[in-house]
Amino acid sequence: MPTSAIDAQDAAAIQAVKEGVVVCDRSHWGLIRVSDDHRIRFLHNQSTNDFQSLKPGQGCDTVMVTSTARTIDLVTAYVLEDAVLLLVSPNRREFIMQWLDRYIFFADKVQLTDVTDETATLSLIGPGSDGIIEKLGAGAIIGQPYGNHILVNDGVIVAVGSGLASPGYTLILPVAEKQKLWNEILALGAVELSDRAWDALRILEGRPTPDAELTDDYNPLEVGLWQTISFSKGCYIGQETIARLNTYKGVKQNLWGIKLNAPAEIGATITVGDEKVGKLTSYIETAEGYFGLGYIRTKAGGVGLQVQVGETTGEIVAVPFVSHEYP
Template sequence: MPTSAFNGKDAAAIQAATAEVAVGDGVSASVVDRSHWGRIRVGDDDRLRFLHNQSTNDFQSLKPGQGCDTVMVTSTARTIDLVSSYVLDDAVLLLVSPSRREALLQWLDRYIFFADKVQLTDVTDETATFSIIGTGSDAVVEKLAAGAIIGQPYGNHITVDGGVIVAVGSGLASPGYTVILPVSQKQRVWQQIIDSGALELSDRAWDTLRILQGRPAPDAELTDDYNPLEVGLWQTISFNKGCYIGQETIARLNTYKGVKQYLWGIRLHAPAEVGNTITIGDEKVGKLTSYTQTPDGYFGLGYIRSKAGGVGLKVQVGNTEGEVVPIPFVSHEYP
């Protein structure tokens, strides 16, 4: 077993977030502060039509209290960001990656035309976000008086006292909830979550979990080099909603089975570096995009040519060997 830089708290929090059943007598859940992620409020009468036309998912079918993940893409269907969206009574709240907040505000603003009734507001500084992760998350949201959300579909959300929004979905493949709240409520709610038995997950441990589970990140898996089908974000794409930015390219790739590479997990035998070439023999078949070390070994994410193969494929990553494994956050076919 490799030496890991993880401290005991991180290791315990990762275990709590990923345990399939309760560990001991405690709550099998972790909580991470994602307040540094961006939050954009999209308001006014045309908000749903506008977002419908600017991203991959079907917003016009959503009602207040529902939500979805969607991908913002360029006109040639290259990925900009994976965005979680929550439809409120009078607005849509977007949770965006930290490094994409300003760029997305500018990009969305560029597509608001004179007759459009759309208002964009950056509410990042006046709000906070937590993710509660793990099989014990239900017990935690019960303590937040949000038990009514348990068992509802992904993206559904309710608002409880103090303007605290509790939504289904942890932001990872593990079960859980996302909490978006006024910054004035941040310390109170955080303490409630900790007092309920959830373990604090550091930003570093979150990044390890997102790599192990295959959540793509900007500047790594989400770049101008890749489209949402290659990433494996099929669940965020509506193929029958009509025109949107990048739609023609995505439709053509789907219709003609034109996806030339896929994102996979790679279990590594030794350390590797982001950017390492992935090869089979003398043939280059892909590139490593993310890497982490855990108490259980070395792990990476990488794009591999679809013709090379998938799960079980043995590859060379830089100077080490690896094996391709599935990652639960993404899929390589329409659900």
């Protein structure tokens, strides 16, 4: 994970996200195909969102959690006619395959297939992405809800949502078609976004990632992933804990952005006065300055709070990917 300044090329790509369009190769992210008759019911019982309300052509973000509602990964699901595709974080691909397999019992008709190596995943990000989607023959998807997707020529799935808070689309396609489509997208004016620039963007926008913001120490309500949680769907792994936290307003800490005045170390203790109030979980140095993500105790405050982060100071700011409002 980067702890130093991004270069000029990455800075230009991040700027293009605000004003134009970038393309990011996410093919190293895990892609798991869940098929057979019980696939929807199975996924409904294994994560935080309501799969039984989804129809083919729709999708959602959902969180895989432990039995005590600790976060494993933030997953994007796309419901197809005959299967569900799960886009999972690169460092959670094998873990989630094994995790889901543990919950398939003898009578369950559920098949798990890791299709990462035979597929490619690209994200188009920025206000200019609509124009490219139109030229790729997927204009019908523009303006549809998050997670909705259509199939276009050469077996390309085009889905609403960039993977970040910025507008855009995710494309899933056979790996044999990747180079051709990549070249076509660049020819249509997209700027390449490197993995390093993606990570900088996800920090600036507040997208949590495993081993940093998504760990055994935090639950989805503390992260602020309200949009991924159904409070009406009934029983699932971790449901009792999440329901109790929501009912009794029991969230003790929240994930926030932190505008820093100098470099900081990931893992640094965050204090207000003499009191420890949190921990820095991610950090990036950009052209605009130093920025991090961290958990802050709810009682300490939120936006505008002045904090000490290790040897430097900072201010708590909102980040668009997460929310801390009780719905």
